[in-house]
Amino acid sequence: MPYDHSPSPVAPTASSRLWTAGASGGVAILVMAVLAVMKPELAGWLAAGAVAVALATWLVNRAPATLADEAEFEAGAAVDLGPDAALLGDAFEALDDPILIISGGEADDIAGRRIALANAAARDLFKLGGTGGGLLVSVIREPRVLEAVDEALFDDFGAEVDYVGGGAQERHWRAFVRPLPTREKSAWGGGALALLALRDETDVRRMEKMRVDFLANASHELRTPLASLSGFIETLKGHAKDDPKARDKFLDIMAVQADRMRRLVADLLSLSRIELNEHIVPLGRVELSRAAADVVDAVSVISRERQVTIRADLDVGGVSVSGDRDEIAQVIQNLVDNALKYSSPGGQIEIAIERNRSLDEAMAARMPEGNRLSLATPDREAGQRYAVVTVRDHGPGMAREHLPRLTERFYRVEGQKSGERQGTGLGLAIVRHIIIRHRGGLTVDSAPGQGAIFAACFPQAPDRRDGEPSNGAA
Helix, strand or coil, rough: CCCCCCCCCCCCHHHHHHHHHHHHHHHHHHHHHHHHHHHHHHHHHHHHHHHHHHHHHHHHHHCCCCCCHHHHHHHHCCCCHHHHHHHHHHHHHHHHEEEEEEECCCCCHHHHHHEEEEEHHHHHCCCCCCCCCHHHHHCCCCCCHHHHHHHHHHHCCCCEEEEEECCCEECCCCEEEEECCCCCCCCCCCCCEEEEEECCHHHHHHHHHHHHHHHHHHHHCCHHHHHHHHHHHHHCHHHHHHHHHHHHHHHHHHHHHHHHHHHHHHHHHHHHHHCCCCCCCCCEEEEEHHHHHHHHHHHHHHHHHHHCCCEECCCCCCCEEEHHHHHHHHHHHHHHHHHCCCCCCCEEEEEEEEECCCCCHHHCCCCCCCCCEEEEECCCCCCCCCCEEEEEEEECCCCCCHHHCCCCCCCCCCCCCCCCCCCCCCCCHHHHHHHHCCCCCEEECCCCCCCCEEEEEECCCCCCCCCCCCCCCC
């Protein structure tokens, strides 16, 4: 016979509610088993979601263990659910995905949706204190997610929506919203409740974007050198094969084009790897002055060939920053390479390091007569200090309209020559993505005829030494 959804005239007993919670857990286990057979790649997330619903159902119903507890529960007294409840609470806290339980309030009061409960992952993501609390719209402003929550609360309808989180590091989320069965008098004053579970799909989206971008960029940028190589090969197979002078000239050009393709592929792969891990904060402690000194040593041969002097002011008392040493060195290397390309023979490049700067000081203008633009700005964190490395050249400089596009892939300022040492057009794009991954900042100051100053700031690591000055540059 069909199941009767009408309310029972008899209030559910404690044992019936315990059975319901246990059944929810059993259903979750059954779902996991079925999914593992039918679609293994989805089983992990959906099974976790089923467990989350079962746990949330238990938590919001808070079924008393005995009939004696029933009266205490109705009177509003705290009920000890025993070790099983503690275990379920620990499981809810241990879930890797952020889980929120939302209370509905009045249907026509959008601002009344409150966070009734949040697990540790959600509290960490949204910077919530205690067990959660607060208005839902204060942490999630995506209209599609809020609409899905309302549908779950008042229409008893589940939904799945995508949204992009804010902040300096873009993160893609899949939001799963489900209505929760609740007793008439819940621990949060009664009313509708819904479960909001978030799945981080940033890696999946980045991998897909990396694949598409790599194919698009590689096919576009490799077309010219490949056409050049094909043309010279045809020439060498024809009338030039018996001309040693022409043959040597064409082979030299072919070697240059092949080297260009090698560097292009290497930079594209490097950029793709960095973008893929952009949302993961690198661990480590890097001595910034030492990394900069290694870069200066590495480019010394090229700078002598170009007759460009590098003046480095790096003695800052061993300032350390949080991050990956190879990537930070790559930032400095790319900025110095860029300065070398646009410096004339007899020119000079200045490299300096500042320490213990606030965010405003780190991102401040450094060329009063020039134009300044922020190319990457970190999220503001209270008390965070920054170390800054600046690279200045005295080349042709740039007009303001060019500054916003400097970190675009393959962008070049029209009418400027970069000398004999050609780049791939990816150097500043790589710099920006590394700095974003390190939660740092990047600014440029420039003006026609005044050269350019690039400043890259990184979060300063806690100083291990005593007696260190609290402010100022070393």
